[in-house]
Amino acid sequence: xxxxxxxxxxxxxxxxxxxxxxxxxxxxxxxxxxxxxxxxxxxxxxxxxxxxxxxxxxxxxxxxxxxxxxxxxxxxxxxxxxxxxxxxxxxxxxxxxxxxxxxxxxxxxxxxxxxxxxxxxxxxxxxxxxxxxxxxxxxxxxxxxxxxxxxxxxxxxxxxxxxxxxxxxxxxxxxxxxxxxxxxxxxxxxxxxxxxxxxxxxxxxxxxxxxxxxxxxxxxxxxxxxxxxxxxxxxxxxxxxxxxxxxxxxxxxxxxxxxxxxxxxxxxxxxxxxxxxxxxxxxxxxxxxxxxxxxxxxxxxxxxxxxxxxxxxxxxxxxxxxxxxxxxxxxxxxxxxxxxxxx
Amino acid sequence: xxxxxxxxxxxxxxxxxxxxxxxxxxxxxxxxxxxxxxxxxxxxxxxxxxxxxxxxxxxxxxxxxxxxxxxxxxxxxxxxxxxxxxxxxxxxxxxxxxxxxxxxxxxxxxxxxxxxxxxxxxxxxxxxxxxxxxxxxxxxxxxxxxxxxxxxxxxxxxxxxxxxxxxxxxxxxxxxxxxxxxxxxxxxxxxxxxxxxxxxxxxxxxxxxxxxxxxxxxxxxxxxxxxxxxxxxxxxxxxxxxxxxxxxxxxxxxxxxxxxxxxxxxxxxxxxxxxxxxxxxxxxxxxxxxxxxxxxxxxxxxxxxxxxxxxxxxxxxx
Numbered sequence: 001x002x003x004x005x006x007x008x009x010x011x012x013x014x015x016x017x018x019x020x021x022x023x024x025x026x027x028x029x030x031x032x033x034x035x036x037x038x039x040x041x042x043x044x045x046x047x048x049x050x051x052x053x054x055x056x057x058x059x060x061x062x063x064x065x066x067x068x069x070x071x072x073x074x075x076x077x078x079x080x081x082x083x084x085x086x087x088x089x090x091x092x093x094x095x096x097x098x099x100x101x102x103x104x105x106x107x108x109x110x111x112x113x114x115x116x117x118x119x120x121x122x123x124x125x126x127x128x129x130x131x132x133x134x135x136x137x138x139x140x141x142x143x144x145x146x147x148x149x150x151x152x153x154x155x156x157x158x159x160x161x162x163x164x165x166x167x168x169x170x171x172x173x174x175x176x177x178x179x180x181x182x183x184x185x186x187x188x189x190x191x192x193x194x195x196x197x198x199x200x201x202x203x204x205x206x207x208x209x210x211x212x213x214x215x216x217x218x219x220x221x222x223x224x225x226x227x228x229x230x231x232x233x234x235x236x237x238x239x240x241x242x243x244x245x246x247x248x249x250x251x252x253x254x255x256x257x258x259x260x261x262x263x264x265x266x267x268x269x270x271x272x273x274x275x276x277x278x279x280x281x282x283x284x285x286x287x288x289x290x291x292x293x294x295x296x297x298x299x300x301x302x303x304x305x306x307x308x309x310x311x312x313x314x315x316x317x318x319x320x321x322x323x324x325x326x327x328x329x330x331x332x333x334x335x336x337x338x339x340x341x342x343x
Numbered sequence: 344x345x346x347x348x349x350x351x352x353x354x355x356x357x358x359x360x361x362x363x364x365x366x367x368x369x370x371x372x373x374x375x376x377x378x379x380x381x382x383x384x385x386x387x388x389x390x391x392x393x394x395x396x397x398x399x400x401x402x403x404x405x406x407x408x409x410x411x412x413x414x415x416x417x418x419x420x421x422x423x424x425x426x427x428x429x430x431x432x433x434x435x436x437x438x439x440x441x442x443x444x445x446x447x448x449x450x451x452x453x454x455x456x457x458x459x460x461x462x463x464x465x466x467x468x469x470x471x472x473x474x475x476x477x478x479x480x481x482x483x484x485x486x487x488x489x490x491x492x493x494x495x496x497x498x499x500x501x502x503x504x505x506x507x508x509x510x511x512x513x514x515x516x517x518x519x520x521x522x523x524x525x526x527x528x529x530x531x532x533x534x535x536x537x538x539x540x541x542x543x544x545x546x547x548x549x550x551x552x553x554x555x556x557x558x559x560x561x562x563x564x565x566x567x568x569x570x571x572x573x574x575x576x577x578x579x580x581x582x583x584x585x586x587x588x589x590x591x592x593x594x595x596x597x598x599x600x601x602x603x604x605x606x607x608x609x610x611x612x613x614x615x616x617x618x619x620x621x622x623x624x625x626x627x628x629x630x631x632x633x634x635x636x637x638x639x640x641x642x643x644x645x646x647x648x649x650x651x652x653x654x655x656x657x658x659x660x661x
Contacts, residue, residue: 018487023499030503163589163641165596167616168634174623191624278492285597288620299495300601303502311499319490
């Protein structure tokens with residue numbers, strides 16, 4: 001087991017490196033991060049030249065790449081434009097734990113991400129919680145009544161939500177729970193942001209604003225979980241040990257929710273852990289719709305303003321997340337099903 | 344056998360050939376019949392036909408220029424008798440834009456799937472058939488693509504290319520060059536699942552006797568791949584292609600919705616919402632029409648894909 005984990009992690013290193021190189025090269029083609037300053041009358045051409053030079057954007061691309069990994073505190077640049085390179089840089093490079101400075105926020109990338117990550121985790125975990133609870137209940141419910149009209153409705157609905165872009169679900173939610181309720185003079189759900197701009201920052205406020213984005217994400221992904229659970233439950237429900245339990249006179253409810261569900265949810269463990277890294281990225285669209293200040297929102301903003309350090313760290317985080325949770329999924333799978341061994 | 348005349352032999356061969364032809368035709372016939380009995384698949388086909396009629400017949404009544412025509416006096420008009428689906432932030436008629444946008448969205452779906460199917464099948468066959476170092480190398484590349492969520496990768500990729508968007512002429516129609524880029528990008532970021540499936544199939548098929556026999560009589564690799572392997576893995580490829588069109592249409596919609604897809608004035612179902620990304624409560628009609636068309640199209644495609652999966656499943660064809 002330990003050997004397996006170590007091997008997987010070692011295999012992941014060149015992979016993550018490749019991903020990072022790939023994104024790095026791409027962003028070099030994306031254009032000038034300081035293009036926006038050209039419209040700023042307070043920034044003189046000299047200032048811009050100095051900024052570019054001091055941030056290392058004038059260095060050859062392969063040097064920029066080396067600086068990104070190993071830092072530039074050993075590299076001399078000509079910051080006063082006298083043809084004589086004498087000022088060293090101040091970055092340490094990601095291999096020495098320096099994840100760089102955001103160009104747009106003028107703060108360390110770690111701090112910027114630290115501001116936005118918790119918001120995504122709040123939205124992501126509440127969406128995952130709702131999805132799993134709803135998905136499992138609906139799946140079990142449908143599996144207990146296979147091929148009845150209610151099961152068919154569940155199947156049709158899951159096809160429908162599976163084919164929906166999330167913005168349509170979000171729109172329907174807003175139409176019903178915000179606009180219609182507002183027109184009727186009833187209390188309605190707010191549609192944007194985590195808090196009122198100048199309003200209170202209480203937990204109640206957060207929970208109310210969490211409802212619509214959470215429900216939008218859950219509406220899309222519940223269908224997948226429900227179908228998965230239904231299939232997995234149908235396989236288990238006819239097993240011998242369930243018949244034995246029934247023969248022993250155990251109550252049907254107890255059989256379903258304890259005996260059957262326990263084994264039927266083994267594959268679910270894998271599904272959930274493979275889904276977790278996508279929470280980090282998957283909320284891109286939802287966060288944009290509801291102006292939720294999370295990682296997805298930060299990512300889109302950084303793409304629009306072209307902030308390479310944030311984009312590089314974000315993509316690296318997502319890739320690390322995908323790899324780590326693949327290993328976690330394997331470990332959990334072996335843990336809940338002792339028949340599985342790693343060689 | 345010795346007393347069998349040449350003519351008898353010929354006629355016997357002819358019968359055998361006729362029988363085998365009959366067999367192959369009847370397999371197709373069985374698949375067709377199974378598909379037609381699949382209620383959801385038939386519904387999907389009808390829905391898709393209606394949408395195809397909408398985007399083609401509708402184009403006979405309105406020109407694309409009318410759909411791209413901006414009129415700031417009529418901006419953000421809610422649906423009315425004049426603007427059936429309302430107007431957008433610069434006063435363009437959303438009804439006409441859904442017609443021409445639909446053409447582009449569907450075209451993007453079909454062409455990008457063609458690319459992703461070609462790449463996925465090629466990578467899968469090559470790594471499964473040749474194995475060894477080629478397999479290891481292609482496997483790493485596949486893993487690399489799988490380790491970034493497709494939407495994130497696409498967003499980064501398209502942020503690079505949309506900066507210098509021009510217009511190009513495709514089939515006598517002036518469209519934004521981003522259409523071409525987006526098609527290629529979606530195609531090149533969605534082949535991984537299929538390549539895994541194809542690789543798995545090829546790995547098991549190439550150990551079978553008929554492939555070994557083909558190799559023993561000196562058939563070339565390329566002949567084996569195209570004549571013997573490909574026909575046997577065509578079913579999952581067709582299903583993946585069908586479902587892929589739906590996924591590609593949704594992906595394009597997300598990209599355009601976020602402003603990193605096809606650039607206006609060229610309309611797609613995704614970019615009709617451009618500018619309304621965070622104004623969900625004030626201009627809801629801008630979201631309604633394109634959202635409705637995307638759902639119907641993708642739902643129809645998923646129904647058809649499900650029907651094809653059942654119809655082409657060799658285990659259920661007797």
